[in-house]
């Protein structure tokens with residue numbers, strides 16, 4: 001597959017960009033301070049096919065455990081690039097940049113903050129605020145330059161800072177501006193070992209924002225590699241199909257260099273599906289599929305269920321990129337009629353063309369998660385799937401969860417002792433309670449919305 005012209009970014013032994021194959025990555029969800037568990041999970045995902053592995057570093061306390069994890073892996077001859085995931089604390093980014101292959105930062109919280117307030121800034125105040133960000137970022141960028149460490153500027157729709165949202169709205173354009181500010185900043189400090197990502201739980205936003213960034217970069221005469229992913233895609237068929245639509249839409253239009261399928265499951269499952277998705281994309285032939293009267297017909301003879309989901313999701317993404325269909329018919333003699341209809345409905349839901357059940361927005365969890373999110377997610381799906389006009393968030397931590405599920409109507413977040421709190425928008429509306437009590441509040445709040453049920 002020909003990926004359009006991109007700058008080459010080096011991440012340890014991996015070259016990302018022009019002429020390089022699509023690189024598959026995932027993130028661990030163990031506690032980073034649990035060195036043994038994190039090493040073991042990292043080894044398992046690498047064995048499953050992960051070519052890069054991201055590990056969260058929530059505070060300075062996790063810096064030394066991460067160093068130790070990398071030392072153990074390298075001592076065993078494992079050269080897979082390790083990426084540190086850093087939010088809020090530039091000092092953590094500076095500390096890990098010395099020994100990891102790449103640092104992911106979130107421009108929404110690197111210096112600026114998201115307190116969900118509207119802030120009116122004049123042009124000169126806006127420039128001052130950019131200057132403040134540049135000064136804070138410079139030491140980190142200089143360390144990365146010195147140690148050949150790559151940076152991923154990972155913009156998430158749910159964690160754009162107040163400054164950006166106040167000026168550009170919570171829109172794909174705002175996400176692009178957030179990334180462009182970092183391009184300008186890195187250009188100023190002559191740093192180009194960069195990767196960008198623009199993620200959202202809404203497939204349409206993720207496609208539009210990434211496409212726009214790609215076009216803007218092209219316009220300015222350079223193209224840094226792009227990391228693709230649909231964030232908070234949840235689990236099962238929904239999570240896989242949503243990811244296949246968003247990632248497939250862009251890869252099949254030759255945009256993107258590395259992918260992460262986010263699932264609220266074991267990270268190995270992310271890798272297994274990502275491999276099937278890359279395989280489906282490599283086999284794609286546009287002439288195999290037709291769109292007539294705005295109905296996309298996908299006839300497949302795939303026997304493996306997940307490969308079939310990957311194929312149909314990516315094909316739908318390819319056509320959804322230009323919004324050419326409003327309905328989907330799926331045919332496959334290896335699966336029942338009901339399975340074909342369920343998949344078609346899941347695609348229509350993922351594209352937000354036709355909603356047939358509750359939309360679940362659930363993060364994949366990471367080292368910040370201190371409760372059994374997979375179990376809670378399955379209970380939420382079991383009990384609250386019957387509302388086509390409802391979006392429920394299930395998030396792994398109170399630090400990033402409220403912002404990241406801002407697209408949800410209502411949500412639930414767990415804490416260390418297994419207690420859960422209910423959120424409406426970004427506001428907590430209950431104390432942390434035992435799960436049954438929190439679910440009761442969730443149910444009462446949903447009932448108040450008087451929504452249509454299936």
Ligand code: SF4
Pocket residue numbers: 363364365366367368369395396397398399400401404
């Ligand atoms: S929202 Fe989920 S994935 Fe994001 S930092 Fe919190 S636990 Fe980790």
